[in-house]
Amino acid sequence: MIKFDQVTKRYPGSNEALRNVSFNIEAGELVFVTGHSGAGKSTLLKLIAAIERPTSGTVLIANQNISKLKSSAIPFMRRRFGLIFQDHKLLYDRNCFENVILPLHINGITGLEAAKRVRAALDKVGLLHKEKAMPITLSGGEQQRLAIARAVVSRPSILIADEPTGNLDASYAADIMAIFHAFHQVGVTIIIATHDALGMSAIQSRALHLDHGVLKQAEFTQNEHSTS
């Protein structure tokens, strides 16, 4: 599904953010990208989401080479993903419902069908009763859940989350991880970048550990606690 082959990414005027990274993620996998801050986790996610292009090497998403995509094709590539950011990137001039419906409008889905799907997505993250609320009135954890609802409303096959629990306390973080786990159960490929081991320990999964832009041994977490 996602294949990195000898990928190097260098930003102008800085060191290599990623060096010779190769890995393969199968459909339906749940993968953590770990490492200290500045290790290249965000760069890795941006390469997957076609926000950045590799300096060298190839990134294949569903057998399509990101570097060779025409810029007009990139929006359609991005619709395969649900993106979740540490800073939520919500729109604060509209209410929860209108935030979540945006990806559907981009896909040209409107009216009753769209409203039904928005409510289903809000229900999944437990925010159905807040559909008329403005995002600024929500707590940090609720805002992150709203961002997740927006990411999943168009039913993408891949969810990419950059530090989704970064700003949240432990109980909120556990909520968020439980939601991701639920999506994993129904076959969505999930890639989560995180620096804290707290969330990931609950779920059996693979971790890609980055250290200064170099991929260390991809390891499976062995902690098989019962998932709460």
Next chain:
Amino acid sequence: MNNWLNQHRQAIKLVLSRMRSNKLPTFMICLVIAVAMCVPGLFYLGVDHLSKFTNHIQNETEISLFLKLDADKDAVSDIDAVLAKNNAIKQFHLVTKAQAWKELKSKTEINNATDSKISELDKNPLPDAFFIQAKSAEPEALESLKNELEKIPGVEHALLNTDWAKRLSALLSLGKKIILFITVLLALALLVVIGNTIRMQILTQKDEVVVSKLIGATNSFIRMPFLYAGIIYGLLGGLLATIMLVLVVKLFNLSVSDLSNLYSSDFSLPLINGQLFLGIISFAIFIGWLGSYLAVSRSIASIKID
């Protein structure tokens, strides 16, 4: 197809709701467009009306042939015969000095020209005259015909009555060029104003642009609301311009009617000029679209996502 329509409907809805929450700025930009459209529109209306008026006069070209004061009946019938033979002439008629005298007297009575000295004249000062309509309306042909007729013995003076109309129409065509020039300048200014407004809007909606790009919106999707904003500004500005035009013309007609009564004329500008109004509105829409298109293409490309 349905998708496509839906996206346009969504974009228009979004723009209208943004305009509703920003009524005053929206009205301001529409007012700017309206004024900039109204000024050349008004000039055009005036010049167009005048030039129709002069064209009308030019089509009725007449050569007036004044005979010598001492011309007797024989001389008049000689000239009549010469004119009848000339095949450049469509028709002509004679106004004798007695007829002209009578007409002049009755006209002065109507105009109540009490201070006129005409009634005090005891002798008819007017000559016999032929009024001639040529077949051709070409200025050159008329000029040569006039010269030819002037050489007929017994003719004192030949007068082409279109000279002033010709001058006026030359002046009016200059006026039309000036209007075109003003229109182009104002259109440029409008492009800048609209472009700037849209650019500011894009900057305030920057978050939305970034998020839309991140979740897979195409550039045309992001552009659409801003283009519609430009189009709607143009439409509202154009409509406002036509309303202003109607009001100004109405005021103008009111005040000019006093003046034209004094000249016993019924000069007034037409209140509704469908073609001009349609032209103004579609031109305003076009300028709105173009201004926002130029601004949007550059601004959206300059917003980087990360």
